[in-house]
Amino acid sequence: MAEPVAPSELGSWRGENVRLGQVIDALSELRRGGQRTATRACVTNLVVVAGVEDDVERACDAVHHLGRRHPGRNIVLLPRPGAAPAGLDATVVLHGSVAEGHPVWSEDVRLDVRGAPAGHLDSLVEPLTLPDLPVAVWYVRSVPRPGDPLLRAAGTVLVDTGSLGSADDVRTGVADLARLTRRHVVIDLCWERLRPWRQLLAAQFDLPQLRPYASQVREIAVDGPVGARLLLAGWLVARLALPASAVTFTDAASPAVRLVAGDGNQAAVVSVAEVAGATGAFVRSWATVAGRAGREDRLSQPDDLLAWSLGEALIRLRRDRVYGQALHAALLFGA
């Protein structure tokens, strides 16, 4: 496939205290002004729910970083239920690029929602979504409360356990997510970012000399920020059928796991951790089996982890049973 041309801004519109109909008209008007033959690139509707202005920028940066992979309509919401007067400020930007020789469009709609409408975001989102495409709603730094009306519009809920704030906030968030996964498809960007750790651990136990040890793991040490270590520990105890008491935690900037399996001089130790390399960070796994060095493996880390994890999430858009197990098991820990 030919390299798509990077998106450029084709036109924009901004209005304060507007009605949603004006936003929709502005979208149509912008499209009419473009080339008639352009195709609207259509893979997904991504709705971003931001808490503060910084979140908007952070989310938009990530969305545009992956825009060439997941073009579609991006609806960024900044709800301020306490702000007055109630109303809507909107910005619409039409982006154009060329893929495979075809001009393609995608659109960003930002809505600053003040007052009561902030409690009814679904009514703003539904008219703006493109038909027949999945709707993913990304709560940038929060977990939706049960009964959040926006969940009605969401085919998939994206959250980020790594961005929920304090340790207490994370623990509360994990509990909320465990409930949310019963009724909704939830994809956790933190869980996606932990994929290299999970891949490398799983791969170690794919090796014939280590496979028998998968049923003999007795100690698990998990380091990292609270969100990541809860998810990793939950995953391991759920998949390896271990009690919570097998796990010890250490707070650290980056996730790391050490598993001890078997006994005595036949024991195996499998480790995985992030390492800084000359050409960028990578995740490395290594093992010792009965005192002898086993295989070392590694996976390079992408430059922009948030954008990468968002891209991975938008590829999957389906229920992850193993994530649900990890969340429920994470409730066992007070770490």
Added chain:
Amino acid sequence: MAPSTPSPEAAPEAVNPLAEGLESDRRAPPCALVVYGASGDLTHRKLAPALEALAADRRLSPNFAVVGVGRTPLSDEEFRARMLEAVSKPSAAWEALVGGFRYVAGGYTDGPTFERLREVLDEVDAAVGTDGNRVHYLATPPDVFAGVAGALGEHGLNEPGRQGCFVRLVVEKPYGRDLASALALDDAIHESFREEQVYRIDHYLGKETVQNVLALRFANAIFEPIWNRRYVDHVQITVAESLGVGHRGGFYETAGALRDIVQNHVLQVLALTVMEPPATVDAKGIRDEKVKALRAVDIPTHDEVTIDVVRGQYEAGWVEGEEVGGYRQEKGVGPDSRTETYVAMRVDVDNWRWAGVPFYLRTGKRLPKRVTEVSMEFRDVPHLPFGSKETRGLGPNALVLRIQPDEGIALRFGAKVPGQAFRVRSVAMDFAYGAAFLEETPDAYERLLLDAMVGDPTLFIRADEVEQAWKVVAPVQEVWTDDATPLARYRAGSWGPREADRLLERDGRRWRSP
């Protein structure tokens, strides 16, 4: 390394409890890729860039190495430099891997070559951790395929050194020159390798859009009900190249379009188009159905070949604004060459679904543009309630699967022309994959190399498929061996010889202009 698709030759083991949910993250296990013909064009143009892309995409294990084997004397350092030069912007991951690559110089059937290769592979296992896993890739001229396979067997490099390891053999096309030589090659290879170890490449099957034929047919409820003789009038499969034979004149003189394109690419696309839905989308399910489809292709008699098959050769002309010479003026081509650069043929598929539906296949070089497509032309409506004046410009419905370039699907149907009068004409609803999925699609070699390392043979050709495909073209080869068979000439830049047009005209049809 992500848990990978289990290889058929691997012994069944206990389930890895940590692997669930990570199945889609396909990653090659540790292995040494032994490339025969490592100093050649295919390695430089296709294999090295594909491997680099896999490395950049984190699909290769750090315990991966290429061991090049070739006649050209090269040091390890020179080979590594070539592997880096083959890529315009090598990623850090590629540069890190290339440092472990090795090279063995020598003849492809010489004992010392394989003795040295064994030593080097042992060294690579120790230095890189390739674990005794080997994928032998035959990127050599086809005349040494059997010799290399035999030498690998003689030197014990055809079987894993210990349980849990794998040894596979990837064979490039052409797989034989005809049915007899393909069977002989199979016999020779099977003396050293079991069939499940053999991965025969047709890079067309690695193309994303060829695989999309399966997705279109079997993931949509609306197409399959009309995918049969009741609704389909005929099918046209076109594999057109605007290029000539270039520097491959010498090779092409020994191949021709029938061997180079029809026996493999065209018949593979045909098989995917006509096959029945597989019970499972795995290697066995898909390949079983493809073989059944090829078995249903009516093998022409010699008389039918003279009527239903056209062979042509290009003369000088203009292509894409450039004046080009004829085939006989190409380097390495004899002035009186009768090698075909164009084939058009009608085939019938004798089964319940397709009986009576003609399939028109054509391929050629120096045609107006590069395009591969399958066009399914549908029957007319039972009764057209409009007059001929109103329907001037209305053609039959057609579903076109564009495989390259500009991959996509077009549906041609009738629509009212806006205005007071009631006039109907054909319009095309055009879907372009590139505009809907901006996701980077892997190159065919990327996909197939990873499949070979992972041990997924779905997109490789099984021995019985190759055999059946040769059986389909065998009568054509036999008839064409007689030099008296007409060789139609066509102007470079045209859609082929007039005789090919007549092939359809006699059935009341005509070729599409893709």
